[in-house]
Amino acid sequence: MERLLYLGCMVYNRFPDYELSAKVVLSKLGFKLRDFHEFACCSSTFIPSVSDAWIYLAAYNLALAERRGLDIISLCGTCTSMLKRANLMLEDEKLKEKVNSRLAEVGLSYSGSVVVSHLLEVLKEKEASIRANVTRPLNLRVALQHPCNVFRPSEVARFDNPFKPKAMREIVALTGAEIVDYAMEYECCGSTLLLTSKTMGISSGADKLASAREAGAQAIIVSCGNCAYLFDRHQEDIRKLEAKAELPTLFLPQLIGMAFGLSREELGLDIRRVELG
């Protein structure tokens, strides 16, 4: 159960608490996570918007993992999707040859053996183990933010229902937390809109959080750095726009870890000073 943990730029740069809590929870579930040294960006939305060469960077990450003989667990939606997309495209032998000639320049090659899974996918396979580790069932009402790119496009993701995903609900239910239904549950958070329209990004976040709070949630649970970036790092702008949108953001493994009886320190809860009302 040894795996490489692909942080991606967002988690590496901004959310050490997501990394910490994912590591400790996955280790309770029997995984041995290894740090992914020398990883690079998955290419994100940026490189594909300018060039087909994005696949070289995505394939570089896959090739590094293959050299270590390890499959990848990733924490964000887009990273998961881009690495999976590269893997699928590299089933084409001609493209693989082309990509490999580029990888050879940096001393790497890739045969296509690495399996990429988002955290939700591996947690879903460990439901029995999660249930067995819950020692302090949570008395908390939470709303869920489903990470779009873990389910869509479905031909790349090949996981769960693309419009109404169930995995996160089923996993969170194991913690004892009450999952509130809210009107905007299956809407995208809108974080990426921040890139070209701060107004649209902030209003999207405000609408979602206000809808979740109105439904009685005490926290919004995320499993993607990009969602957290909007909800947590833009909290002030969101509150300024909509006072009723005040809601703490918790990463899924932080929530699970709380139900496992892990400490605030182990789960990095003091890094962003998450206080649950």
Place this chain on the structure above:
Amino acid sequence: MGECNRCGACKHVCIAFKRGVATGASVLEREDRFTCAGCWKCIEACPEGVDIYSLMMEARRRGRLPDSFRMGVKYILDTGYAMPMRGVNAIRKMYGMGAIRKVKPEVVKKLLRDVELD
């Protein structure tokens, strides 16, 4: 791959459209192809199986790149990451986390040598 018959199903599920991005008959016809959340509900909604992802990326390459995208591309070309990472390992140390070695910039330069920013 299917062809767009302008049914409008993609618009109906598009968060950018809902928030006011001026859109033609389909998400691919609008002028601003960058104000997109990348949620790809449009792909799931399309009854014709149009490869909206690839077409959207190709369309973006024909237009002017917004500054935020230019910045993202530039960071990746220069460092291998989509944002500044200079202090990241010092911050990790503060939280008692080990350093993660970064990708070598010369590796990124080789891999992405075809990518040009005008």
